[in-house]
Amino acid sequence: MSRTSSTRTLNQIPAGVWVLGFVSLLMDISSEMIHSLLPLFLITTLEASAFAVGLIEGLAESTALIVKVFSGVLSDYLGRRKGLALAGYALGALTKPLFALAPGIGIVLTARLLDRVGKGVRGAPRDALVADIAPPYLRGAAFGLRQSLDTVGAFLGPLLAVGLMLLWANDFRAVFWVAVIPGLMAVALLLFGVREPEQHAASRRSNPIRRENLKRLDRKYWWVVGVGAVFTLARFSEAFLVLRAQQGGIPIALVPLVMVAMNLVYAASAYPFGKLSDKMSHAKLLALGLMVLIAADLVLATNDHWGVVLIGVALWGIHMGMTQGLLATMIANAAPTDLRGTAYGFFNLMSGFAMLIASVLAGLLWDRFGASFTFYAGAVFCALALIGLIRQPEDNR
Numbered sequence: 350m351s352r353t354s355s356t357r358t359l360n361q362i363p364a365g366v367w368v369l370g371f372v373s374l375l376m377d378i379s380s381e382m383i384h385s386l387l388p389l390f391l392i393t394t395l396e397a398s399a400f401a402v403g404l405i406e407g408l409a410e411s412t413a414l415i416v417k418v419f420s421g422v423l424s425d426y427l428g429r430r431k432g433l434a435l436a437g438y439a440l441g442a443l444t445k446p447l448f449a450l451a452p453g454i455g456i457v458l459t460a461r462l463l464d465r466v467g468k469g470v471r472g473a474p475r476d477a478l479v480a481d482i483a484p485p486y487l488r489g490a491a492f493g494l495r496q497s498l499d500t501v502g503a504f505l506g507p508l509l510a511v512g513l514m515l516l517w518a519n520d521f522r523a524v525f526w527v528a529v530i531p532g533l534m535a536v537a538l539l540l541f542g543v544r545e546p547e548q549h550a551a552s553r554r555s556n557p558i559r560r561e562n563l564k565r566l567d568r569k570y571w572w573v574v575g576v577g578a579v580f581t582l583a584r585f586s587e588a589f590l591v592l593r594a595q596q597g598g599i600p601i602a603l604v605p606l607v608m609v610a611m612n613l614v615y616a617a618s619a620y621p622f623g624k625l626s627d628k629m630s631h632a633k634l635l636a637l638g639l640m641v642l643i644a645a646d647l648v649l650a651t652n653d654h655w656g657v658v659l660i661g662v663a664l665w666g667i668h669m670g671m672t673q674g675l676l677a678t679m680i681a682n683a684a685p686t687d688l689r690g691t692a693y694g695f696f697n698l699m700s701g702f703a704m705l706i707a708s709v710l711a712g713l714l715w716d717r718f719g720a721s722f723t724f725y726a727g728a729v730f731c732a733l734a735l736i737g738l739i740r741q742p743e744d745n746r
Contacts, residue, residue, distance in 0.1 A: 359494070362483065362490060363484075365478075366479055366483055366494060366495060368539075369475060369478065369479060369539075369543060370494055370497070371498055372539045372542070373499035374499060374501050375502060375538065376532055376535040378502040379531040380503075380532075381504075381507050382510045382513075383510075383524075383528050385510050385604075385608040386514070387448070387457070388402050388406075388588040388591045389591065389601055389604060391454065391457065393601065395451075395457070397454055398712075398716060399589075400716050402589075403589070403708045403710075403713070406586035406708045407704060407705040408461075409465040410705070411701035411704045411705035412462050412469060413465035415469065415697070416465075416468075418694035418695060420437065420694065421689075421692070421693045421694025421695075425477075425687060425688055425689070425690040429545060430474040430475070430477050430481065431543055434471040434474045434478065435540060437467045437468065437469070437470030437475075438467065438532075438536050438539055439536050440464075440467030441464050442536050444463045445464075445528050446525075448525040449523075449525035449526045472697065473690050473694045473697065474690055476693050477689040479492060479495055481546050481686075482546055485682075487627075489627035489678045490624045491623075492623055492678050492681070493620040493674045494623065495674075497616050497620040497623075498616075500670075503608070503612035504608065504610075504612030504613045506528075507605035508605075510524050513527060514602035519602055566684060566685075566695070567683070573676065573679045573680055573696070576738065577700050580635075581704050581707065582706060583727065585704075585707040585711035587608070587665075589711055589720075589723065590607055590649070590665065593607075593653060593720055593724075594655065594658050594662075596653040597654055597658055598655075607659065608662075610663060611663070611666040613666070614670065617670070618669075618671065622670050626674070638668050641668040642727075642731050643731045643735070645661050645662075645665040646661075646724045646727040647725075647728050649661035650722075650724035650728065677693075680692050680693055680696050710726075711726075
């Protein structure tokens, strides 16, 4: 892909997609400033176990994905996306002070769940809004761009957290307070910077979950849902990447740099792979993504030296860049326009259950058998998922 071709494609992507990308960027700075430190805060300050970390992360991430069902269905019924997305971003911003005030695990769990409810409320309407705004021939590039900007925030957040931790002598709570600011900025940008497409707002309302409507989500769509759930089951919470880095003796203030590295690779790869998905077989690209995740698990299982962990984390980021925008594009292509919110909702419902199972299981394995066993188990499950994907004859492009 030439630089001229890439620039031309970026210039063709509608302004609304760019704004949604920067909204995601700001909210991810806010969220990742907290999430990159939260496993360490739980383990060192609140004296939680790895199982507790896995349970909190699994419940939080699955809650976000499950809530997307209801917000997606509601956005289709109302014929409006922006209002729900705005409500979700606002809830996410308003939960940030709870982390700074938390005296124990219970408040952290409450804050994490409410924060992820906000993510769930905004996720499906936002993705459907991207699909509504972007023309079909640029959809993969549009999702890749939004994901890249989102992930830029996901590495800037931990980087800012590291700087503040060094500046303020590992004061977790002070860093959590600063995280409130970019969250509020994201809400303001969405409120004033994004306009709902007129043709969608004027469309006919119907009940998206009536039997005749759900029948319009065909076999191709449900295949993508199943693949997405399997991918999530094979990839447990990224909190365990942070804990693996801590085992290598990295100072607490510097541990979030592993998330910086992962998200830097993720951000750099999401748009190129999104553009590539407009040109090649989706099933083949998914299979390649699973192979990269297997490699990441095996590297992380072998050693906790910081250099080895960094390689494994980089591979993890490449896998995310290859697959996350791709799955969103596949859902957009497989679902009717007026059911896109519902389609993203059911997709994330299945992925939510898978995330809960994967993270809880990872925490149990970590406590009982150690970190290496956890990552080896992840590699085995990835291999099984890859075999199932290769044996699937349908391209599902």
